[in-house]
Amino acid sequence: MMFSKKCEYALKAAIYLYIKSIDGKKLGIKELAKEIESPEPFTAKILQELVRAKIISSNKGPNGGFYIDPKAKPVLVIDLIDLIDGKDSFDRCGLGLKECSESHPCPIHKEFKSYSSRLKKLLTTKTLKEFAESVELGDAFINN
Amino acid sequence: MMFSKKCEYALKAAIYLYIKSIDGKKLGIKELAKEIESPEPFTAKILQELVRAKIISSNKGPNGGFYIDPKAKPVLVIDLIDLIDGKDSFDRCGLGLKECSESHPCPIHKEFKSYSSRLKKLLTTKTLKEFAESVELGDAFINN
DNA sequence: GGACATTAAGACCTTTTTGTCTTTATTTAT
DNA sequence: ATAAATAAAGACAAAAAGGTCTTAATGTCC
Secondary structure, eight states: OOSOHHHHHHHHHHHHHHHHHHTTOOBOHHHHHHHHTOOHHHHHHHHHHHHHTTSSEEEOSTTOEEEOOTTSOOOBHHHHHHHHHOGGGGSOOTTOOSSOBTTBOOTTHHHHHHHHHHHHHHHHHOBHHHHHHHHHTTSSOSOO | OOSOHHHHHHHHHHHHHHHHHHTTOOBOHHHHHHHHTOOHHHHHHHHHHHHHTTSSEEEOSTTOEEEOOTTSOOOBHHHHHHHHHOGGGGSOOTTOOSSOBTTBOOTTHHHHHHHHHHHHHHHHHOBHHHHHHHHHTTSSOSOO
């Protein structure tokens, strides 16, 4: 509802990849998709985008696969979301008004705004690494 | 993002209708759609649904149109949303997990939950009448 | 260098959402 | 009764989101 399916898969995939990458492992698309319970070919397309955007890396050939270099520049979660869904998904009015602001609010502006700005702020500070770590510690989950 | 377009139009239409209905006016689909800046035939379909669900009323023929009887049982905003988008749109996990709860949270569960439950609560108490009144007073807007 | 494993790319398909058009039914006024 | 105004209904169309498949490119290992 808030994020597109594509974005959900992208987030889960990236987080899972990060976890595995800590051990220096590379992941095939098959294993990855199974693990995060996402449709395989669709996930492959998404991973390609992430590679092109340099959010993750990949190697072809035997022993190839997808991975994230933990020593690379940390990726903010918001950047991944921005890439897939666009950053303005946070700024949309609940009723679809073009201009919806403090001085020209829709009936639910206040609630919407306070939420989305809070969430945006959180995602602007959090890195993939941090999400991955909390999942590894068992504090959070990316599957059922 | 949160609500579908359909739901956005439905909300705006109902609020606008309510305002006009206070003066005992009925509104043709043409005028209504223009006023809330929504595609006319699509809006017509939505209004039909609202009529069937008895959230609004209509009369055919000359001097007919759509209206809301202000003396009828007040309509909770959440009921309109439930009709169009389904109530569970509030309960969806941000990452699409089937089970996402306090004890099995996704990485953004806390933020998501606190928001959506707050919004749901608000919409469960507010009536169309209240929204309409705040729009009439100029405290809120449903168009640009 | 050949076989094989793997990602990359792009064309394609399906479903859902959004939106349109045409015809029919109903009501009112004359 | 008839004409005009209006909503109701349903078939249709377009666009976006979601998803699949096939082929190409690339790398590894022997």
